Amino acid sequence: MRIFTxxxxxxxxxxxxxxxxxxxxxxxxxxxxxxxxxxxxxxxCDGEIKIGDTALNNPSKLEVARRERMKREG
Incomplete structure (x- = not known):
């Protein structure tokens, strides 16, 4: 399957x-x-649906700052 975005x-x-x-x-x-x-x-295709966590294990400093800003600003 090819997806063009x-x-x-x-x-x-x-x-x-x-x-x-x-x-x-x-x-x-x-x-x-x-x-x-x-x-x-x-x-x-990679078989059956795999359920798991999609969160970043080690977010970058920019990602941590973005998350903090989102908490403050809503």
Whole structure:
């Protein structure tokens, strides 16, 4: 599966998968960014859904500052 992401906002957007699509896990196998900002990500099926934590284990100083700012500002 290839996903192309363009750096524009067009409104509500379109669904990537139809209602009723079977759940799958995917793993990123290759990615690149063009000179215009187009992101191309290649994925392959990786079996059953894996449930886990998506939080950063060791957030950067910038991420820690962002989280603190979000707590203050809401």
């Amino acid at each position: 363009l750096p524009v906002v067009l409104g509500g957007g379109k669904k990537l998968f139809a209602n009723g699509s079977a759940p799958h896990s995917y793993k990123l196998t290759r990615s690149r960014v063009s000179s215009t900002g187009l992101m191309i990500a290649h994925y392959e």
